[in-house]
Amino acid sequence: MARGDSQFVCQSCGAVHAKWSGQCSDCGSWNTLVEEIASAPLGTQAKPKKAGRRGKLELVTLDGEGGDIARLDSGIxxxxxxxxxxxxxxxxxxxxxxxxxxxxxxxxxxxxxxxxxxxxxxxxxxxxxxxxxxxxxxxxxxxxxxxxxxxxxxxxxxxxxxxxxxxxxxxxxxxxxxxxxxxxxxxxxxxxxxxxxxxxxxxxxxxxxxxxxxxxxxxxxxxxxxxxxxxxxxxxxxxxxxxxxxxxxxxxxxxxxxxxxxxxxxxxxxxxxxxxxNPSALFLNDRGDQTPGAAVFAGMEGTRPVLTEIQALVAASPLGTPRRTVVGWDSGRLSMVLAVLEARCGLSFGGRDVYLNVAGGLKIGEPAADLAVAAAILSSALNAPLPADAVMFGEMSLSGDIRSVGRSDARLKEAAKLGFKQALAPLSATEGHPPVTVRGLGAVADLAATISAWRQED
Structure with a gap:
């Protein structure tokens, strides 16, 4: 049987190469190029259609009638x-x-x-x-x-x-x-x-x-x-x-x-x-006594509010270059939060290792977690435990301002349902009649002052 033309396809990204090489030039993966047949053997190709037999393109308007999509209920x-x-x-x-x-x-x-x-x-x-x-x-x-x-x-x-x-x-x-x-x-x-x-x-x-x-x-x-x-x-x-x-x-x-x-x-x-x-209850069911470095984040996953614990540890580093270890969050965003805390709160992390973990293995990609991450880091750095009945959410800007986030009402309702009494949130979350006591923060310096006040009370 005749052999068709061959090509080399990267099994990692699907890029096509004319000849074999050790590394894919598109994705950078090594030893992923595999030879594949690019065309069918001679005599098996389909014959082209004759001119004049092409179908006519039918165009319709956007205001046509369409019924609801029928769906199959899986029972899950x-x-x-x-x-x-x-x-x-x-x-x-x-x-x-x-x-x-x-x-x-x-x-x-x-x-x-x-x-x-x-x-x-x-x-x-x-x-x-x-x-x-x-x-x-x-x-x-x-x-x-x-x-x-x-x-x-x-x-x-x-x-x-x-x-x-x-x-x-x-x-x-x-x-x-x-x-x-x-x-x-x-x-x-x-x-x-x-x-x-x-x-x-x-x-x-x-x-x-x-x-x-x-x-x-x-x-x-x-x-x-x-x-x-x-x-x-x-x-x-x-x-x-x-x-x-x-x-x-x-x-x-x-x-x-x-x-x-x-x-x-x-x-x-x-x-x-x-x-x-109730995923929030699952992620928070193993919380013990309050220790420094633990903050509860009220996040949103789609239309569902989910509360989870963010843990931070700030410790003296024996290394010339301190470690920055992150599990469940963006490491680049952690570097941004640390830079803002150093510039706006006067803290120094140059000789300290910083470890951040989202409890339960959940991966968070929402910018609203900035405030909870900053609170956990400040709590560990100042050795000041956060209140067990407090939740946090809010986006942090490079200027140190706490920006508003969407669905604040749903986040606070979920927190109240699980027994939380207070929240640290942007100033916009204080509007209306929130189900919990909301302490509005305008800047990250307000967060540091609040945590320091809690430390003095204890």
Missing amino acids: AEFDRVCGGGLVPGSALLVGGDPGIGKSTLLLQAVAHLAQSGTKSVYVSGEEAVDQVRRRARRLGLAESPVALAAETSLENILDGLKAEKPDIAVIDSVQTLWTDQLAAAPGTVAQVRACAQELVRFAKKSGCAVILVGHVTKDGQIAGPRVVEHMVDAVLYFEGERSHQFRILRAVKNRFGPTDEIGVFEMGDAGLQEVE
């Missing part, structure tokens, strides 16, 4: 929340995450609940045998669910089976294991992942079946991650969490049928993933 409220209210028929959804984080467990629970409600469901596993999936279903108490199960990696066989079965929802676990005989590349390469995902998305659009693709995220670049197919699907969800912690977070980073800033919180147990209806 946290999963449906992240999807925007449920799964949309005919949509393609990609669930990514580290291997072993719980993606297969979550999706098996979701399709089992859908099957129990009368939705025709298919689960195709390319990584595990049928008996392995059955054992997991028995452990989760889902063995009696009418889910059609198969173990297959050939794309053509999967599509033939789905067309014959005509399901309402299909889970493909995972896209890295699939291969099509139309390509000579190995399974898991960028070309195979892209081609298989494209065919499955086309099937979803034509049949009206909701297709969920599972993709693994790896760091070594040997297996293509799901980023090469993110633009093809309608929604991209990432399953996050640390294996040392019991909870997992499902986060939407792309969603054509709902918001992209929602999260779903689950707790991993012996019986699978359990929904966490």
Whole structure:
């Protein structure tokens, strides 16, 4: 059989190179270029269409009628929340995450609940045998669910089976294991992942079946991650969490049928993933006696307020260059907060190590955490414990001003529901009738003065 032209594709970022080199010039990864066939063998190319047979482009106006989007309720409220209210028929959804984080467990629970409600469901596993999936279903108490199960990696066989079965929802676990005989590349390469995902998305659009693709995220670049197919699907969800912690977070980073800033919180147990209806209580349930360096941040994850503890430790450094260690927050923003504290409060961190940690392994990307981080650092540096019934939120500018943030009312209501009595917040949060006592701060110097006053009271 004749061999088509070859190209070298980076398995980390998908960049195409004409010749092999040790390092990808686009992403900088080493030893990630793999040779793939760029064109089909001679004699197999499709003949071009004759001129004059092209379809006419039909244009419509924006004021056309459109009904509400029908959705499939999975029975898992946290999963449906992240999807925007449920799964949309005919949509393609990609669930990514580290291997072993719980993606297969979550999706098996979701399709089992859908099957129990009368939705025709298919689960195709390319990584595990049928008996392995059955054992997991028995452990989760889902063995009696009418889910059609198969173990297959050939794309053509999967599509033939789905067309014959005509399901309402299909889970493909995972896209890295699939291969099509139309390509000579190995399974898991960028070309195979892209081609298989494209065919499955086309099937979803034509049949009206909701297709969920599972993709693994790896760091070594040997297996293509799901980023090469993110633009093809309608929604991209990432399953996050640390294996040392019991909870997992499902986060939407792309969603054509709902918001992209929602999260779903689950707790991993012996019986699978359990929904966490009140994440704030989960993140704060292990708080002990108040010690210096602990501050409670009232944040927002989508439309949901979430309270979590931010911990800081400021200690003398034996090194010439002090350490700046951050877990769960942006290290660059920590450097900015330290610079503002030095410039506006007269503190010096040049000979001190600074460690910052978000309790529970939660990752915070909201600028409103600036005030809570500054409070935790000041508390540790001044050896002044913060009140146990106080929460903090607010954005800090380089001039030292505390700027207002959105959804202050929701943050304060969540704090009051969990028993907090007071809050340190921007001046705008004092307007109206807040459910807790709000001490408005105009500048970071006011924060330092407040913490010093608390220290003298103790």
